[in-house]
Amino acid sequence: MTIDYPDLYIRGGWARPSGDATIPVISPTTEQHIGSVPEGTDTDIDDAVDAARTALTEWASWSAAQRAEVLGRFADELESRAEDTATRVSSQNGMPITLARQFEGGFPPVLLRYYGEMAAKQEDEIRPGMLGGSTLVTRSPIGVVGAIVPWNVPQAITFLKLAPALAAGCTVVLKPSPETVLDAFLMAEAAIAAGLPAGVLNIVPGGRDLGAYLVAHPGIDKVSFTGSTTAGRAIGRTCGELLRPVTLELGGKSAAVILDDADLAANLESFYAATLLNNGQICWLGTRVLAPRSRYAEIVDTITDLAKGLTVGDPLSDATQMGPLVSARQRHRVESYIEKGKSDGGRVTTGGRRPDNTTHGWFVEPTVFADVDTGHTIAQEEIFGPVLSVIPYTDEAEAIAIANHSDYGLGGSIWTADPDRGAQFARGVASGTVGINGYSNDPTAPFGGIKSSGLGRELGPEGLASYQQLKSIYLDVR
Ligand code: NAD
Secondary structure (H helix, E strand, C coil), X not given: CCEECCCEEECCEEECCCCCCEEEEECCCCXXXXXXXXXXXXXXXXXXXXXXXXXXXXXXXXXXXXXXXXXXXXXXXXXXXHHHHHHHHHHHHCCCHHHHHHHHHHHHHHHHXXXXXXXXXXXXXXXXXXXXXXXXXXXXXXXXXEEECCCCCHHHHHHHHHHHHHHHCCEEEEECCCCCCHXXXXXXXXXXXXXXXXCCEEECCCCHHHHHHHHHCCCCCEEEEECCHHHHHHHHHHHHHHCCCEEEECCCCCEEEECCCCCHHHHHHHHHHHHCHHHHCCCCCCCEEEEEHHHHHHHHHHHHHHHHHCCECCCCCCCCCECCCCCHHHHHHHHHHHHHHHHCCCEEEECCCCCCCCCCCCCCCCEEEECCCCCCHHHHCCCCCCEEEEEEECCHHHHHHHHCCCCEECCCEEECCCHHHHHHHHXXXXXXXXXXXXXXXXXXXXXXXXXXXXECCECHHHHHHCCEEEEEEEECCC
């Protein structure tokens, strides 16, 4: 049975699309058609932005506590659909179901409650002045948000934007990625069941051109984008010209630095999560593994055994650790990088091919390259697949230099028996986030990149602040 939606979610209910094109959803595991949604047009975006603008006045006028109550109901409705959400995501993008339950089913309700409560606790500030008098500092919603998300972790990433934006009193037009639309439409069902007021959230799926149209739309006050650096630059150009606030969460090529005292074998589960999670399709993964020359052979063997031992297969099976890549195009991209890695002189220690036991599905074996130089293409460009490059270093100074030899700066991890040493090393890593002996985003801590990995931060109080406008009202002016 396929899942097919005939309408778009606009103005709090199902709205007839203006065009008749549809977006087909193909399973990356079976290569079968599993559903469809209408493909949005510019006219649908106009309609959705109009709905969001109309809703803004009232939603913004509610107290944050009233909004938090609605967001709590939205969280409850999402929670009751969490297993369905996880299944839809895994079926569309190949994410192992155990991870989809945690990230995609689990994370959105947590974020809605977290930001609902945070906004409800905020108060206007009266700041004593230096020149006599005082200033009343108020926060108001930034307005209508255009949110554009990728396919790799579609629900969690959507709620990194939706939860703080809605809590702040903004309204949103969301454009999901064409690969992952069925989870977005399930979210619309949850929004309807929760009684989210009409127009507060609107969902119009489509591709790059529709995204570009939304970004430049005169009715949008802020753009929040997660996706590739190439698209981020284009969006940044448009927003720069319009002086439109924008948050850009872009690509990565992070370093997992193994210090000479690390007991990697004791931390294999965490190392897998920090380097190969979600079939290698997460922006912050540490896909450049830096290993000390004094222990290079042993570390390459440990990582090779880890990759070899992963269970590759149906993402809907609880036992699966590595599912297929999202699309044939993505597999082609990953395979091209594997060929480039070989021709540049890297040595494949495991993987590098399609698994023997699969007749369909866009699978690539977990792949480890040894003898990679930091200048090699596979050590510099984002592959977005299960491919690790193990790069040797001589001392800590060289490790820092290699870790920072990247256009990107998003995630990373340090592996060591001495967490204080790890934290000290992490201070020198040019990146927005770094984990010690693991990597996991905490909702309370700001997340985002530097250099080509983006602009701005999500999560934590900073995530809420990026949807708020500050105003200073000078009181008792003398
Ligand atoms: P992508 O940039 O191709 O697409 C992302 C979204 O943007 C999609 O919805 C797409 O339709 C839309 N889009 C593409 N070009 C656009 C344009 N010019 N204007 C407006 N919208 C546009 O990325 P992808 O392949 O879907 O996702 C993978 C990329 O996302 C990787 O580079 C990954 O590192 C990055 N990513 C970053 C983060 C982060 O938090 N930094 C998180 C997840 C993924």
